[in-house]
Amino acid sequence: MIEATLRIWDGIGEVFPPAPETPAAFHSERWLAAQREAVESARAAVGREHPSTMTDTSPLPALLAPLVDRGEPLSVLDFGGGAGALYPTLEDCLPGAAIDLHVVETTAVCALGRELFGADGPTFHDALPSGRFDVVHAASSLHYVADWRGMLARFVALEPRLLVLAGLTAGDIPTFVTHQVYYGARIPVWFFDRRAVIGAMAALGYRLIYRSLLDCPYLGERGPLPMDHFPPSHRLDRKCNLAFAPERPKSRRSLR
């Protein structure tokens, strides 16, 4: 039977089903082509007289602005950052800023990013690196992680001064699992009770310092997420952006 309407998400569950760590759809040619296009269009915007990034994207550039002029490059880890489109975006939004961008992605997306940027771009990692980063950013990616609380703990272990969860599928809803339908693939994803995410961060010693709603298009339309087929209790109107800082900032050379 042909569905009358296209559904991006389908079903409600409580248990994240067994799934590969990185969904197979994100290894596909289609996804790689989309990532190539994202980098190319972000690159095309660099150097234009007018800024090109609107506030309907991750608030990361604005949040970084007060942190960049510290004499040393700011290290930023972008979890699930695609082929590195954030790199030219930061270049565009933060003129002259020295940023050491690291992207964590699937092996295939990392290879594409290295091909697109060569040595003059982000460093790509196919697993979360160890060490310390000034900033951790995860845009529209945490909801693919079965153990999302564990991943937040791993982010915090990197001791960031700023942790940004952008495009988070979180709101005044119960936490539940659904499937994102992507050209025939069904990708398990979380929708979160926003308080559960903020509570998990509080338990890790991080407090909420910024919150906003993300206004981005779905199926070509700007507006609420297309979730009319979910019960009202499980409908999320907009994704959100949340940023956190440690309760007690530790002294860090690059952020003095």
Ligand SMILES: C[S@@+](CC[C@H](N)C(=O)[O-])C[C@H]1O[C@@H](n2cnc3c(N)ncnc32)[C@H](O)[C@@H]1O
């Ligand atoms: C919806 S895309 C978001 C891309 C980009 N951050 C943005 O906001 O446009 C989600 C990305 O997360 C990546 N991803 C999902 N699970 C991951 C994991 N466990 N490790 C690394 N990357 C992952 C996928 O490969 C995919 O490129």
